[in-house]
Amino acid sequence: MKARVHVTLKHGVLDPQGKAIAGALASLGFGGVEDVRQGKYLELELAETDAAKAQAAVKAMCEKLLANTVIENYSIELV
Amino acid sequence: MKAAVVVFPGSNRERDVALAIERAAHRPASYVWHGDTDLPEGTDLVVLPGGFSYGDYLRCGAMSALSPIMRAVKDHAARGGAVIGICNGFQILAEAGLVPGTLMRNASLKFVCRDVHLRVEATNAAFTSLYQPGQVIRVPVAHAEGNYFADDTTLDRLEGEGLVAFRYCDPAGQITPDSSPNGASRNIAGVFNETRNVLGLMPHPENMTEDVIGGTDGAILFESLVKALP
Numbered sequence A: 001m002k003a004r005v006h007v008t009l010k011h012g013v014l015d016p017q018g019k020a021i022a023g024a025l026a027s028l029g030f031g032g033v034e035d036v037r038q039g040k041y042l043e044l045e046l047a048e049t050d051a052a053k054a055q056a057a058v059k060a061m062c063e064k065l066l067a068n069t070v071i072e073n074y075s076i077e078l079v
Numbered sequence B: 001m002k003a004a005v006v007v008f009p010g011s012n013r014e015r016d017v018a019l020a021i022e023r024a025a026h027r028p029a030s031y032v033w034h035g036d037t038d039l040p041e042g043t044d045l046v047v048l049p050g051g052f053s054y055g056d057y058l059r060c061g062a063m064s065a066l067s068p069i070m071r072a073v074k075d076h077a078a079r080g081g082a083v084i085g086i087c088n089g090f091q092i093l094a095e096a097g098l099v100p101g102t103l104m105r106n107a108s109l110k111f112v113c114r115d116v117h118l119r120v121e122a123t124n125a126a127f128t129s130l131y132q133p134g135q136v137i138r139v140p141v142a143h144a145e146g147n148y149f150a151d152d153t154t155l156d157r158l159e160g161e162g163l164v165a166f167r168y169c170d171p172a173g174q175i176t177p178d179s180s181p182n183g184a185s186r187n188i189a190g191v192f193n194e195t196r197n198v199l200g201l202m203p204h205p206e207n208m209t210e211d212v213i214g215g216t217d218g219a220i221l222f223e224s225l226v227k228a229l230p
Helices: A016-027 A051-066 B014-025 B069-078 B088-095 B152-160 B219-228
Strands: A002-009 A039-045 A072-078 B003-007 B030-033 B045-048 B082-086 B102-104 B112-120 B136-143 B147-149 B164-169 B188-192 B198-201
Touching (some): A002 A051, B003 B014, B014 B219, B082 B219, B088 B198
Parallel strands (some): B003 B030, B003 B045
Antiparallel strands (some): A002 A039, A002 A072, B164 B188, B188 B198
């Protein structure tokens, strides 16, 4: 089983990298981009085959290491 | 004062800080590998030095915060033992939950390496007792992720309880946006935990301890510790 984890900055937390990317897009002539938020994408190969157990395990990994919950949100997708 | 400097894979300021401690304490500091599980017997001060532990992978300090030695460091702090984390060490303390908040990418997106001015905001702690309240000092910074962030509730609490240790300021001691090298919330450069025995600090006092390199403002921090932890 594979888990896809997206880690993103919480709403309201300044994202200077996202702002720099938005600026670069504008300078390349791509109009209409109102905001860019940069995050992280992690792919985990899991030995677990039970979806509920896998979900719980990955949630614990996110809370303990993969996300800093002071500033980041995370989402988990099992495939 | 018996000091232990924790060395993580990628630490690079451990010798600088050990030298600063040796000069102030007239005895050498011990080095402790991050994979160890115990601090040396009788350790008074634990130092988490600057550097790039684990190559800053995932997030600065995230992996080091889970190193085996950190359990002993947390126990030491819980007993009231002194702990200072400088630069990457501050990031490790924040990731470990030993000080509030976190360190984000500098607002400028640039690595900043220069001297800054700091205003000493609290002198009622072992780390700062030999400074004058409101004293302006000059020390270097060298970091890409020193932008201190905490939510407004936490920041209000830190200020209300006098747990802000140092703020970036101009040479006259004014707290201005331009005097911050990284965009930190409310110009915060260093914070204490709620019992003031743990200090997280972004600038490098250990690199301003000799007149020949520009000043001794940083040495006072280590002399304060020696006075408090003889």
